Amino acid sequence: MEAFFSGHGFDPHRHDTYAIGYTMQGVQAFRYRGAARASAAGQAFVLHPDELHDGHAGTGAGFRYRILYVAPALVHAALGERGALPFWRDVIATNGALMRAIVAALDDLESPLDELARDQIVLALADALAVADRSLARRTTAARHVRASARARDLLDASVTTSVTSAELEAVTGLTRFAAARHFRACYGTSPHRYLTMRRLDRARALIRDGATLAEVAVASGFADQSHLTRQFRKAYGLAPGRYARMVA
Numbered sequence: 001m002e003a004f005f006s007g008h009g010f011d012p013h014r015h016d017t018y019a020i021g022y023t024m025q026g027v028q029a030f031r032y033r034g035a036a037r038a039s040a041a042g043q044a045f046v047l048h049p050d051e052l053h054d055g056h057a058g059t060g061a062g063f064r065y066r067i068l069y070v071a072p073a074l075v076h077a078a079l080g081e082r083g084a085l086p087f088w089r090d091v092i093a094t095n096g097a098l099m100r101a102i103v104a105a106l107d108d109l110e111s112p113l114d115e116l117a118r119d120q121i122v123l124a125l126a127d128a129l130a131v132a133d134r135s136l137a138r139r140t141t142a143a144r145h146v147r148a149s150a151r152a153r154d155l156l157d158a159s160v161t162t163s164v165t166s167a168e169l170e171a172v173t174g175l176t177r178f179a180a181a182r183h184f185r186a187c188y189g190t191s192p193h194r195y196l197t198m199r200r201l202d203r204a205r206a207l208i209r210d211g212a213t214l215a216e217v218a219v220a221s222g223f224a225d226q227s228h229l230t231r232q233f234r235k236a237y238g239l240a241p242g243r244y245a246r247m248v249a
Contacts, residue, residue, distance in 0.1 A: 002109060006062035009055035010238030016190040016198040018075065018088075019047040020102050020125060021067030027058025028065055032091050039065075044093035044102050046129070049085075049189030054238065066106040070125060072189035073153070076146075078126035084141045084186040086126075086133035098128035145183040148173035152184055156196045160203055161222040164196060201236050204229060208245050217241070 002024075012031070022044040029038045032053045039045045040058075047053055049072050057063050072085050079086070093099060101124035113121070151172045156164060166177040169192060173180045184192050204221040212220070218229040233241040 001068075002064070002066045002106075004062060004064040005055065005057055006060075007057055009057065009063075011234065012052050012054045013234070013236055013238035014050050014052050014194075015047065015069060015236070016049055016188075016194055017069040017071050018049060018125075018129070018189070019067055019069055020098075021045060021065050021106070022099065022102055024064040024066060026061050026063030028055065028063040029058035030055045037091050039092055044095075044099045045091050046088040046093055046098070047091060048088055050191075050194065066109070068102075068105055068121075070122060073187070074122045075126045075129065076187050078123045079130055085189050086129040088129060088132060093132075095128055095132050097131065098125070101125050101128050141183065141186050145175075146187055148175055148180065149184045149187040152180060152192060153188065153195070156192060157199060159196065160199050161220070163222075164192070197232055198236060201233060204233065204241065205244065208241060209248050214241055214245070 009028075009030075023039040023041050025041050027038050027040050028045070029036070030053050031037070032047065033051060037045075038058050076085055093102075101121070105121040105125070152169055155168065155172050169180050170177050173183075175183065181191055184190075184195070188195060190198070200222045204217050204223075207217045207220055208214070214229065215226050218224075218226045221229065223229040223232065230240055230242075233239075233244070237244065
């Protein structure tokens with residue numbers, strides 16, 4: 001997407017994806033990993049999954065940026081046997097390969113991505129992320145743990161409107177609940193609990209775009225009630241679902 005903000009942009013929140021983009025104009029200021037950061041026009045940035053961040057304009061002129069969100073599962077698949085997910089420590093990117101990849105990926109926001117173009121974007125971004133993480137080769141994930149994590153993900157994807165117990169996670173993975181959670185994070189960048197919450201929020205956003213009331217959305221997305229939906233929505237996206245509904249309307 002492309003966005004412009006003047007003054008306050010969004011409250012502290014997290015994504016369960018990589019958030020990769022570049023600043024088009026102005027100064028994009030935010031807090032990330034406990035420190036104040038800023039991305040100026042022409043600079044790329046990478047937010048790792050599950051890292052808390054906010055956003056506001058660094059000057060009175062506001063800021064404009066383009067960004068895409070990449071599922072960790074796609075990055076993991078693109079890297080194949082090269083190890084676990086790459087971790088980007090310095091949010092502002094000085095890697096030329098990454099800058100070229102993200103600018104190319106976001107060059108045309110009006111045209112739908114075909115499958116081959118999407119695969120090329122993911123591969124270019126994954127390769128650039130891997131090059132920047134020199135510790136990646138030391139953080140390997142065994143093939144059986146990758147398969148176990150995929151089974152856990154399938155269970156969570158099928159349980160958006162229901163609940164999943166730790167015992168069910170153990171049964172489907174063949175691992176202890178703690179090992180299952182540890183390997184799931186290595187493969188997908190977040191915990192099983194947060195992954196399920198984000199899939200519920202994906203469903204909630206789709207229902208909001210279709211015009212459902214927030215009370216209807218909460219029930220149909222597996223939340224206890226509307227206030228539960230609101231709390232989780234704000235934590236994930238930095239804005240309330242009512243504001244999101246007005247934006248998409």
